[in-house]
Amino acid sequence: QDTFQRHYQNVLRTGLRQACELQIRNATGASRWVYSESLAVHDEPGRSTHWRTALLDISDRKRAEDEVRRSETFISSILENLPDMIFVKEAKDLRFVRLNKAGEDLLGYLRGELMGKNDYDFFPHDEADFFTATDREVLACGRLLDIPQEPIQTRSGEVRYLHTKKIPIVGKEGTPQYLLGISEDITDRKRVEEALRLAKFSMDRAADA
Numbered sequence: 646q647d648t649f650q651r652h653y654q655n656v657l658r659t660g661l662r663q664a665c666e667l668q669i670r671n672a673t674g675a676s677r678w679v680y681s682e683s684l685a686v687h688d689e690p691g692r693s694t695h696w697r698t699a700l701l702d703i704s705d706r707k708r709a710e711d712e713v714r715r716s717e718t719f720i721s722s723i724l725e726n727l728p729d730m731i732f733v734k735e736a737k738d739l740r741f742v743r744l745n746k747a748g749e750d751l752l753g754y755l756r757g758e759l760m761g762k763n764d765y766d767f768f769p770h771d772e773a774d775f776f777t778a779t780d781r782e783v784l785a786c787g788r789l790l791d792i793p794q795e796p797i798q799t800r801s802g803e804v805r806y807l808h809t810k811k812i813p814i815v816g817k818e819g820t821p822q823y824l825l826g827i828s829e830d831i832t833d834r835k836r837v838e839e840a841l842r843l844a845k846f847s848m849d850r851a852a853d854a
Contacts, residue, residue: 666703678707730828736813736821739763739780751830753800769798783811784821794831805832 655663664682671677680701724731724745730752733743740763744756752759754767764773775795783790792809799805807828814823 666707677702678704730807730826730830732826732828733814734763734780734824734826736784736823739777739824742823748828751799751805751828752797767800772796772798779811780824783824784813787813787815787821794835805830806835807831 662682664680666678666680668676668678680703681698683698724743727745728747730748731743731745732741732748734741740761741756741759742761744752744754744759749755752767759767764776767773768776779790779792779795790811792807792811795807795809796804797807808831809826809828812825812827813821814825816822
């Protein structure tokens with residue numbers, strides 16, 4: 646009620662058409678959302694004496710918006726707690742639109758620095774060529790692409806090795822709208838495997854001597 650009063654008083658004070666969304670309770674006590682558009686009526690020149698109001702029940706729309714927000718919060722919570730880098734690019738020009746916390750930690754870039762930019766803005770040209778080529782391949786074939794190993798240069802100049810899977814995200818019409826990437830950092834595993842390989846090689850040579 647207080648919100649309604651402020652809304653209507655503002656209409657009378659300014660003499661202008663005002664619109665707002667209000668939460669009210671109906672006769673049964675149920676909470677509803679309405680869109681209110683009010684127009685001041687001038688009985689005397691320059692003086693607003695009352696108003697006319699049109700109300701539209703938008704409760705269903707508000708519930709749908711709340712559901713979208715809850716879903717977004719749920720998905721964001723999952724992505725932010727995954728240990729692997731998750732990134733999303735627009736299909737049209739392969740510009741970043743999303744990066745999770747693991748991606749920030751791996752690359753050394755804050756997500757805000759990548760948003761709206763592409764691989765050529767951050768990585769060596771040959772790496773960016775490779776990333777772009779595999780992105781285009783995924784979007785063209787319309788299915789998952791598994792890349793067992795790919796190097797990537799981080800902000801500090803260190804080269805890390807990733808196991809990456811790229812997936813096209815299609816719209817209602819069936820054409821790709823986004824590209825989703827999931828990258829596991831396998832650098833430490835590769836180092837261990839290389840150390841074991843060298844140790845075995847040394848042992849084999851010693852046995853043959």
